[in-house]
Amino acid sequence: MYRFILLALFLVPGMVAAQISSGGVMPDIALQNMRGGDTSTHALFGDQGAAFVFWSNDCNWTDQYESRVETLNTANLPIALINSNDSVVFPKEAEPGKQYDVAYVRDSGGQLAKFLGAERTPHVFVFDQNKALVYAGGIDDSPADAQAAQQTWLSDVIAQLSSGQSVSVPSTQSFGCRIKLP
Secondary structure (H helix, E strand, C coil), X not given: CHHHHHHHHHHHXXXXXXXXXXXXXXXXXXXXXXXXXXXXXXXXXXXXXEEEEECCCCCHHHHHHHHHHHHHCCCCCCEEEEECCCCCCCHHHHXXXXXXXXXXXXCCCCHXXXXXXXXXXXXXXXXXXXXXXXXXXXXXXCCCCHHHCCCCHHXXXXXXXXXXXXXXXXXXXXXXXXXXXC
């Protein structure tokens, strides 16, 4: 019995594997605006879909991607920054953060992160107009220098959805700081 408990304790933290696969539909999950008020995943969608980017107030990876993410935001396919980090253990995560030109919301119980299997900040999940998952992964392959990016995954997905095309690369590896779920 003791070995079983140890094995369970070892496996549980790693069990954040994606609960949704390509084509899976986004449920309507309650979220809180970082500057006050309530919203939900469905309220964050535009006519062509939405991109959910898991974010942190205390991660150099998200700092490096700020301007790129804001530049990609459109009315038809808006980008929402999602903070799922434990704000009790990490109080800086409870702060409203910088004044972004995109929605910045709190996933206080980590429900959305757990549902999607988000593991890092930034970790991107893009849904089409039918709320079906079409992409999960990174923003691009060059966090330190946007000009050096060889692969611009998020930008490509947004352009493909905006022009009515199928997404050519449905998943990539995300990299960044680990999400610290409550």
